[in-house]
Amino acid sequence: MNDYVTKSRLLTEARRLFADQGFRGTSVRDITSAARANLGAITYHFGSKDALYAATLETVFGDLAACVEHAARGPGSPLDRLEAVTRALFAFFRRTPEAPQLLLHQLAGTSKLPAVAAPFVRRNLAAIVGVVTEGIADGSVRAVDPTLVAFTIVSQAIWFAVVGYQIPATVGLDASADDFATDVEAHVVEVVTRFLVSEG
């Protein structure tokens, strides 16, 4: 097995295990056995378990920021692109369930956003703020605080990723979890659009 394959397997297994069990609940041996690597492989490729954890968070937050930036740069009006950003966040969390799990473990353990997350949070914010600012400049969006718009989009997408699929069963809704997910995504788009749209 070559070095590149080993390194990539370590990252994949670390992501899964840290998401399931948290940083402290996951041993170096858990990760190396799952990746079928020798016990020294983490030190060799990453330097330490801490550095592997940071690398794991970087891949997850980096993918998220790339999705948001891609949607923010897409075609259409600023309102269209804010819809695309909202839908990109929901889609990212749908296909990356480790992301909210990693965040929950981190926050439950330390109550802090990890330091390594800060540049990615800033990239997400900058992407959304850029589109809102453009909409304000061309008159399609009201003069609102773009940072607060980012909060409204991101907070609802994350909280939905964290507990959303459990809501129908918890509150006794008729809708299936998947139908509810579709409804919530469309609803958040509408909430954001109604907040932003200029009065005629």
Place this chain on the structure above:
Amino acid sequence: MNDYVTKSRLLTEARRLFADQGFRGTSVRDITSAARANLGAITYHFGSKDALYAATLETVFGDLAACVEHAARGPGSPLDRLEAVTRALFAFFRRTPEAPQLLLHQLAGTSKLPAVAAPFVRRNLAAIVGVVTEGIADGSVRAVDPTLVAFTIVSQAIWFAVVGYQIPATVGLDASADDFATDVEAHVVEVVTRFLVSEG
């Protein structure tokens, strides 16, 4: 020390310790020493550590549901009362930082809302749905899905409780954490009102 005082102290210390360290990270001895009770006091008053944990969640979720119901029953129009509910949630989390911590520990450990939370989640939902439904009936609120309105209010308030105070430092905002909190609360009220208000 009489029985009532011991029981109440056990609940107070359990709430603080479970919020800081999670269920598994907190021992029976941690709680009884902090409460200056004997080691058998938890069994005597609650039956088990599991039952004490459930009782702790019940007090926290019960307080939250009572706040939401109180605001929903208050004076004013349906839109006024939905503003009151939103502000009540922000105020509750401000004065009860253990609430989001307990929730994070629970979700990080099991990815599930605790079974004991379900009746309280239903009470919060019913209170908000009731006010929205009343507003639809009297024509002051558009014909929207009241459950999705509840999601928009609660998700933003909870996510703000979880990481909101760290946002200004993380993204390099000028605002102090307290000013940002005030801005976010007013913003969420405006987001909800704009979503609900009837045209014309």
